Amino acid sequence: MGGSGDEVELDLVVRERERAADGVVRLTLARPDGGPLPAWAPGAHIDLVVEDGVTRQYSLCGDPADLRRWSVCVLLEPASRGGSRFVHDRLAVDVAVRVRGPRNHFALESAPSYLFVAGGIGVTPIVPMLAAAEAAGTPWRLVYGGRTRASMAFVDELTTRYGDRVEVRPQDETGLLDLDRIMADLAPSTLVYCCGPEPLLLAMEAVCRPGALRVERFAPKEQGAPVRQASFEVELAASGLVLTVPPDRSVLETIEAAGVSVLFSCTEGTCGTCETTVLAGEPDHRDSLLTEQERAANDTMFICVSRSLGPRLVLDL
Structure with a gap:
């Protein structure tokens, strides 16, 4: 499992802002002095710190080789709790925003071939993965679903660059993704990467062979x-x-109450900031990050949500 590594906290400035699709804005962030940013790899995300210290996670979707700029795409959620609304309403060009990261729990592993499945804004972490797979000469294909073609970011860019290896499936034109068809004849060694809304993730977990997803x-x-x-x-x-x-x-709350400072962000088991090494005991894993194999290893846990199966845990804190 990838940890926070060289995670930093920075005050960056919005250098560019553009409409990426219906309801989606793309921000390009940079240091005020134009200096280099920490390196990142495909699958990484950053936190944007919005009002009252609330943080929201957004995948980096630019070029990892460009150390002067970070790019994120943000969908305006109809039931926004403040994060996406803040970005859409407040983050104009030249406005500063506090950023934490980068952090990567969705790293692109080496494989003989890849199948990428994206739903809506879930395409953002996959965009740099496609470029990396292409540069490595690894066979891949992308199936990209969304509500409508106009709501799907990067459609023109991806189809122009990669042609028919990108299968665009807007729901209003072709219906829901046919996962049985998508998974048919998939080679046993192919790794499958999926990001999107929870119903899509659950459906993919149901149809993928163990260890592939x-x-x-x-x-x-x-x-x-x-x-x-x-x-x-x-x-x-x-x-x-x-x-x-x-x-x-x-x-996490118990440790904080005892006066011990630990890093954390989402408090929901999704961002990975509070990952902690387990030295003894067996965690009750309640995060949304670890694979089944990683859970079985019992050598790490996310202390914001995970608990203990037994009477005692020993943590590397």
Whole structure:
């Protein structure tokens, strides 16, 4: 699992702003002095810090080789809790915004071939993946669905550049994506990358063979009730401090209340900021990031949402 690595916090400035599709704005961000930004790889995202310290995660969709600019596309959500509305209404050219990252839990792994499936704004992390696969000479294809063609960012750019390897499927023209057809005759060694709305991700999880699928969520997956309903202890290995985590408080909240500072952002198990190494014990994984194999390893957890299956965890904090 990719951690936060060289994650930084910066005050950047909007250098360019353009309409990318119906309801989608594309922002180009840079340092005020034009200096270099941290390197990133396809699949990475950043946090934009909006009003009152609220953060929202957006995938980087530009060129990783361009260290002077970061680009994100933001869909105006009808039920916006403030993030997308703030971006659309307030982030004009030359306006400053605080940014954290980059962070990557959706990295493009080496494979003999790729199938990319994008739904709506979920195309954004996939755009630089296509360029990387193309540069490596790796066979790939993209199936890109959306509500309407006009609502789908990058359609013209992708079809012009890559031709019929990009299959554009607007719902009002062709209906919902036919996943059985899309997955037919898929080579066993092909890795499948998918980003989009939760119904698409759940459907892909149902049809993909185990181990083949990589997804990214920006909304938490439904987890159900915790396995352990009672309190449990958390030992912080660096200090030996032992804390009791009650049923109504997260590990993160308990650690913060004890005066220990830890990095966090979304508090929903989707961004990856609070990833913490587990030294002993067995976590009850409740995040929306780890694969089944990574969960089974039990060597890391996201303390904003995940809990303990047993009476005690020892964390590398």
